[in-house]
Amino acid sequence: MTSNFQAKIEGLQYDALQIRRNVWRALHGAGSGHMGGSSSAADLLAALYFHYLRQRPDEPEWPGRDRFVLSKGHANAALGAALARAGFIDDSVLDQFYAYQSSFGMHPDIKMPGVEMSTGGLGHGLSVGLGMALGARMQNLDFRTCVMLGDGELQEGSNWEGAMAAAHLRLSNLTAILDYNKVQQSGRVGEMLALEPMADKWLSFGWAVREIDGHDMGAIVEALDALPFAPDKPSMIIAHTVKGKGVGFAEDSYLWHNNLVTDEVYERALNELGAPE
Amino acid sequence: MNGAQTPEWERLAENQSRLAFGLAVGELARRDRRVVAISADTIDLFGLRGFLEANPDRLIEAGIAEQNAMGIASGLATTGMRPILCGYAPFITARSLEQLRNDVAYANQRVVIGAACGGIVLAMAGGTHHAVEDLAIMRNMPNMTVIVPADARQTWHAALQTEQLDGPSYIRLGGKFAEPPVSDSAGDFRIGRADLMRPGGDVTVIACGCLVAPAIAAADALAKAGIGVRVLNMHTIKPLDRDAVLAAAAETGAIVTAEEHRITGGLGGAVAEILAQEQPTRMRMIGMPDEFAIVGPTARVREHYGLSQTAIMDACRALLA
Structure with missing residues (x-):
């Protein structure tokens, strides 16, 4: 590993830490929120926004921009934190989570700069991203489309319509990233409605699949840099993650899918995450 | 008509609004390279076979999967394309309703939805294939324009006028039988004016x-x-x-x-x-x-x-x- 690469990874890890700290900050301001799925996605979002996606924060409608759709819209606190850090929105917006007339609600709103689609209803993002990827191909544009999926939302059948169609249409400019934290609102995914074998499902649908540790920044960057995984297939990155990653008491527990954030909880969470240098 | 020759589209539509809509898709595509048709296994229902053969890259076949078709339409629209989704009224308004509400209406994307077999056109098929709540549903979607053309001629003009809309629209169509013409082909039709x-x-x-x-x-x-x-x-x-x-x-x-x-x-x-x-x-x-x-x-x-x-x-x- 070169020192340049190592410095890059450390920088992205720092970005991820800032996203996590701002997730808890936003939730604390709102009084509650989805810390679990926002924290599991933080490393992936950091790699996307600060390494992979070609975007212009000062020109959010730039036609050539890569598209990112947060299909698991309940992780919007993490998306907002990434968008603020990237410069799409002002940092002060993070203190407006759930606030009266705010553009920063529980779920992404297309009216917020940098948000490509309003999401929140589960099982929507893959089809919308598929349409974006088609739009690129039909207009000979070279932008790439990434959709972040949650594991729980894969229980919605619409995802599998999208999975079928994306492979049928050979959309190699479409990437799905699964934040596979294995916990949903009411319990463990495997106990609620099992999804395994995950990789085999996507392979059988005609996708090119890679599995990584979704908290290993080096592995995330290497996977993103290897896209597309096949010249004529959509790519799936199955990122194994930990719900609530970074805050021990909230990790791997459905109780911290969406919970209250008191002053005391917020202080404990920040202590666990560690202060930024 | 004042003795003027019957336009080709009107002759081909055979007084069927679903065919007039399909012909309008072709006309819109001729005018605008961004127009793309999306079929949910509805190519022949909308008379799009010829369009597909002439424009194989301008028609997306989504299969019998309305949820995905609606999401694709929204995603295409965000990139500046002008998707026209051709579906069955009973399915495109019910099966894919959440996609229609969230991805199309809430996100306010310029998606035109052609809904064939509205009402009880498929009366023989039973309640699964009747669309007699679609207008109530669509009318409750902010940003949505809702049109029920009275005949094939109005359908042609309504579909062409969706070019001027800034948001999504829903056009309810008939089935595989002729509808009596009640308007003239010249097109005094205006969306929003009785x-x-x-x-x-x-x-x-x-x-x-x-x-x-x-x-x-x-x-x-x-x-x-x-x-x-x-x-x-x-x-x-x-x-x-x-x-x-x-x-x-x-x-x-x-x-x-x-x-x-x-x-x-x-x-x-x-x-x-x-x-x-x-x-x-x-x-x-x-x-x-x-x-x-x-x-x-x-x-x-x-x-x-x-x-x-x-x-x-x-x-x-x-x-x-």
């Missing part, structure tokens, strides 16, 4: 879709009895032509609405919502009751539920009694 089909000062019939022709026939029959029936073709359910409704209420004092839809939440509901607040007016609503419709030949089932000239005449007389 067509005055017959003047009259005693009572107004506000109709849409396949009820416009019976409404005109009812007015002509009642005219012979000295009753002046105004007939409005309210092809645009949303935004509703409020001025035409309020003028009819003020000038005729009695309103009959007629639609191939449940009487809850459709055209009649839209008219009543305005009148109840602005100008309470005696009304009768012709439409389907709160039940799943019987099976049978479409014409016979329409008669069964009083979607007819006779029922419209009876309603007019009742209001004047």
